[in-house]
Amino acid sequence: MDDPLLDRDAGVTGEPIQKRRRLRNVPLRLLLPNLVTLLALCAGLTGVRMAIEGRLELAVYLVVAAAALDGVDGRLARLLKGTSRFGAELDSLTDFVNFGVAPALILYIWGLNGLGHVGWIGGLILAIGCALRLARFNVALDDPNKPAWAGLFFTGVPAPAGAIGALLPIYLDFLGIPRTPIGTPLVLAYVIAVALLMVSPLPTWSGKQLGARINRAYVAPALIAAALFVALLVSYPWLVLATVVIGYLATMPFAIIHHRRLVAGDGATTSAQPKGGDLG
Template structure:
C-alpha cells in the first residue's frame, strides 16, 4: 500500500516531496516567547515560595514576572517577531502570573484566616484577571477604535492589578500590624482590584514609554531608570507601596484624559455631519 502523504512522480516512479513541509522558524520569533516562559517560571515559582513560607521571595518573583511581561512584547516588536502563537502564550502566562499566583499568595499569606470568604476573594481576583485578558484579546480585533485609543487600556491591566492586589503584604512588610479587623478589609480590597480589572474604566497603557524620545532626554531617562531600580532593590516594599498609591491616584486623571479625547472626537464628528 502506498503512503498517501507522499506524491510520486509517474515518470521517475520515486517520491518527489512530502505534502506537509516543515517551515523553518526565525530565531527572532523564539526570543520573545522564551522571555514569556521565563516569566511563567517566575510566577509559578512564586507560588512555591509562598507555600514554603518564603513570602518575600514570592512577591519578588511576581514583580519579576511583571517586569518580564513588559519586556517580551516590546522585544517582539523590536525584533519583528510578533506572532499569534506568542500572543496566546502571553495571555495564558499572564493569567497564571497575575491571576492565579497573586490569589494563592494572598490566600497563603492571610486570607485563609477568613476561611471560605478568603478563598472566594482569591477566586474573584483570578477570575477578574481571566476576564480582563479575554476582553483584551477581543478588543485587539476592533477596527473601529480611534488612533489615540492605543494609549489606553479598558480597565486596570492584569500586571498592574496583581502588583496592586499585593499592597496589604507590602504594608505588613513595612511594619503595619495585622489585625482580625484588617483581614476582612483586605478581602474587600482584593475584590475591588478584581472589579477594577474588568471595569470599563480607561487607564493609561504605558505603551508610549517604548516610543522614541528626544536625544536630549536620553541621559536623564537612563539615570531615572537606574535610580528607580536601585531604590526598588534597596527599599522594595516602600517603593512598591508608593507605586501602587501613585497608580491609583492617576486613575481619575486617565479617565479625564480619555473623556476629553472622546468629547473632542464627538465634536469633530458633529461638525463634519453639519458641514455635509
C-alpha cells in the first residue's frame, strides 16, 4: 500500500516529504544572529593578525568591536525568536576566541613578552580563566532553582567585560602614560587578577535587562546619550575605554551589596512562610 507521505520523485529512497522539507527550509531569523556571531569571530581573529603585524591600535579596536557584536547577537536572537542550542554553542566558542585567546595574544605581543615564559603564562591564565568562566555560565543556564532576580547578576566578570578590562594597560599606554621597570610585572599581576575575577563567585551586574523596556519620555534622551557616547568613543577611544573599565571595576562592590540584600530578602521571606507540618 502506498504511503501518502512518500515523495514520488524521491526514487528508491522513499524519503518522507515532511522530513526533506524540515531539513531543507531554515527560517532566516535563525541565521541572522549566527551571522552576527561569525562576524564577531572574524573581528577577533583579525585583531590577532593586526597584533602580529604590529598594528596594535587596530587590534584593540577589533576586540572592542567583537564585544559590541557579542552584545548584539543575543539580543537579536531574542528579538527575532531565533534562539537555538546551536547558536548558544557557537556563541560560547566565539567568545572564547574573542575574549580569551585574542586579548591574551595581544597583551603578550604588546608587552608581556618582555617577561619571557612568565609573561606567556600570564596570557595562558587569562585564556584559561575565560574558558572556565564560559563553561560555568553554560552549566548555570540549566539551573531551574535560580530566583527570579538572578538575571540581574552574573557570577564573576563576564567574558567580554573581562577582555575589555584586561586591555586596560594598553589603553593607558596609548594615552601616553610611560612604562616603568616595574610596569610589566604590575601588568602581569593585573591580567591574572582579571582572570581570577572572571572565575570568581563574586556577583556583578549583568545589564541584560538594561534597555529592554524604556519609558517613552526617556527615548529621546537615551538616544542622545547613546550618540554622545559613540561620538566620544570615536574621538577619544583610549580615554573613554579606560574610564569605562575603571568605572566598571568601581561598581563591583555596589553589585555585591545589592546581591547580598536580595539574598537576605529571600531568606527572610522563606523563614516567614509557615512550615508544611504546622496545621494550627
